[in-house]
Amino acid sequence: MCPEEPNRLSERAANIADTVRYLERINPNIEHFLSQCDAYLAFNSDDGVSAFVNEVKALILHACSEFMNSNTSDISAYRNLLQKLARRRVRDPRLKVFTTNYDMCFETAASDLGMVTIDGFSYTRKRRFDGKHFTYDIVRREADSHEFTEGIYHLLKLHGSVSWSREGTEIYEHAAPSPENACLIYPAKGKYQQAFLQPHLELLSRFLEFLRQPNSCLIIAGFGFNDDHLSEPIYSAIQSNPSLKLILCDFHGIPHLHNRGRHGSSAYWGKFHDLAMEGFDIHFISASFADMVSHIPHLRTASPAEQLANAVRRIKGGA
Template identity: 25%
Template sequence: MANYHNPVQHLKYLRQSLSQNTEAIGFFMSAGCPLSVSMPEGEWPLIPDVENLTIYINEQLKDNEKYAVLSTELSKAGKNNKNIEDVLSFLRSLLSVSKGGDVRGLSEKDLEGLESCICKEIVEKLDVNLPGQETPYHRLCKWVRSIDRKVAIEIFTTNYDLLMEQALEDLEIPYFDGFVGSRRSFFDLRAVGDNLIPVHWSRLWKIHGSINWYQEEDKHQKKVFRSSEIKKDASHLIYPSHLKYEESRKMPYLALIDQLNQFIRRKSSFLILSGYSFNDGHLNDTIVNALKANPTAMVLGLMYDRYEKKSETGGTIERYPKAYRLAENQHNLNIWTFDKAIIGTNLGRWQRTQNSDSDDPDLLRFVDMQKDEKTDASEDLIKLGDFSVFTNFLKKIIGPGKEETNV
């Protein structure tokens, strides 16, 4: 096993891969990305992570007696009450068997009311705007529009906020998200499956739903629609749970999961993951199975922070063990943390070597050298796992003359 990887060499490969206009390039954005948006003092984060979102919702619903019952039953079942996704999964599992009687002291009406309350609180917290037009999201969008492409850029996200939509529209970048129409946009399965959209339109696939998706009864059928505005009291299509495949909700979810699968299976496809911690088993299976079927594909996971973190006992433990185990067995799934990487199934620390590439100033600016004050030893760090740093890397690829040089 190699004990080091040359950061300049791999940054050069990344730059070359992202400079292609004829290959399938995609981004997978998850919960960590909104944390990279700079905010005024006291206002960060723009959107909290899952744990802090759960704390917020628990506080908002602390006086709700039915929610207290749900929380008690959640603990009895050994579920994680610090993760709102687990709370929703548990609630919906109870709702699926609540017809005709109470379940764990809660009626079907109670459970439906709780689901509506939770989703309403999520919408309230996530219905925010990006501060200005110089955010990491805008930098990604500037890169998207920087050259004419023969293959459309595809952006997959598990986030239900509208930050990506805002950035695309701020920069007037056309995109398709699976919905068509202007009054009450509906999901067009044929357009999604047959790829009937112009190449210059980027694709935005919101795998876990969105705060502006909702469900309505239409001619005695439940259908999914998208609104241009947030509907406060709608039946929101937010589904971070194992019941994503439930009959009335499954069409968008399964179609968009299939888009992810098809993208990775395309020849020489390149997908970059940002802000994703590999805690969704179904998504992990989709990614890895597609990689196994297509050896020419490459998925690069850019992970925030170092390879290990301190444990409660004072030692160290792996920060993203699920990601590491997958990458150790799948040659075309690479994982980069700040201080180490798994590349081609080989774990190694970042360490520069002396060669002709080592003096590339555009790449060296993304290699941080840190010294240990006690031992005077130095280490190289690549911090592209910070979505803000990564989008600065994209901005540097654009180069002068292709985009605004004064931003």
């Protein structure tokens, strides 16, 4: 097997790296690079570095927005996940999806399925973020009764979204926010501090609240555990909440477990492995997100007609 060609900085990026004294030139880490730029700008006024950082943020915003318009984009795994987990019994708690991704995959998948996304934004013409909207729900009201509607789920985008715009102290939904106004926690070591600003603080607090709920199951897919403000609460919760179930899925799951914090893998993989060996309810799946979703059973409630058909099958099977 031929070794992969290492990633290298462009000439312009290398010049900026020289200015801010960023030393990783082979397989550079964008988070470390931008963190070094931010640290440099905190003490220096440099138009060149500022322009470079703004252009990188614009590229990130564009890349996370435009790929959905490509003919090659495939969000079938997102649709399958929502079909299987969001259409649960109406008396069960709503499915909660926590994501650090900026893209619109879940919103688009839900729209394709005719599902409703409760994302913390109002239902007014100009949608404004307010955490109280997570406490709202949708019911089907008849003349003398009402019941909760199927196909509703909660989406909490912990690091913001390509469709969020910050206008003063308020956050609004916007089809194409500018890089300056986009409400995103861009890759940087400073994301820990940014997570304690609104609306991220509201979303993070709801994530922490979920980790304390009894009989909860947290499925983690494609998360590298490089964000300490999220990794440490999960690590603490699995030890303090005896009924919390944790399923960790990653395409490189096995190498991560063996690396134990080396070769670019987070040390948390080793920590979770140690807890699993001690008997904590932690399970590891080495698979892609799509492969994992394909093995999740349907939790959809059977309709009265389906219940009748199932009963007939059982009777015929026992005859």
